[in-house]
Amino acid sequence: MGNTLRMSPRTSPVSPPITIRRAVARDAKRLTRLVRGSGAYAGQYAAAVAGYRVGPDYIEAHRVFVAVGADGEGGRVLGFYSLVLVPPELDLLFVADEAQGRGIGRLLVAHMRSEARAAGLDRVRVVSHLPAEGFYHRVGAVRTGTVRASPPAVPWDRPEFEFRVDSQ
Helix, strand or coil: CCCCEEECCCCCCCCCCEEEEECCHHHHHHHHHHHHCCHHHCHHHHHHCCCCCCCHHHHHHCEEEEEECCHHHCCCEEEEEEEECCCCEEEEEEECHHHCCCCHHHHHHHHHHHHHHHCCCCEEEEECCHHHHHHHHHCCCEEEEEECCECCCECCCEEEEEEECCCC
16 A cells, blocks of 8 residues: 555545555655644643654654645645554554544544555554544554553553454
């Protein structure tokens, strides 16, 4: 699935198609802005992403994919994910605040599962941000435990999930 893939979100029959493509080095600044500007990390969670950087080296080292809007949205990055193969982990998954509720996160998870399957993985771990716990339940992840706080970087416990990847 390394090629560009066009998908339509399920949430609205009139939503424009979303293209999911492999991230490239020039996406790094946009992805960093998306992470740092995420409303899910406002308030008490802001410190967790304040200095976070998605660099070109990170994009090159991992399977990073971006969801971009149709032509009417100027090819704007609406979300992205990063799949680390060893050990198998969904390291990052973000959807732009203004694009949430359109099914983009669900599309990114479906794409990630397909990439994991193609890489021969049977499961993928996720350490979730607390406000995203419900989302991971809804997209089929199974709760496997809790990752304890590691102050000062992350001063709160986080739910741990696992996606089981079928071999279809």
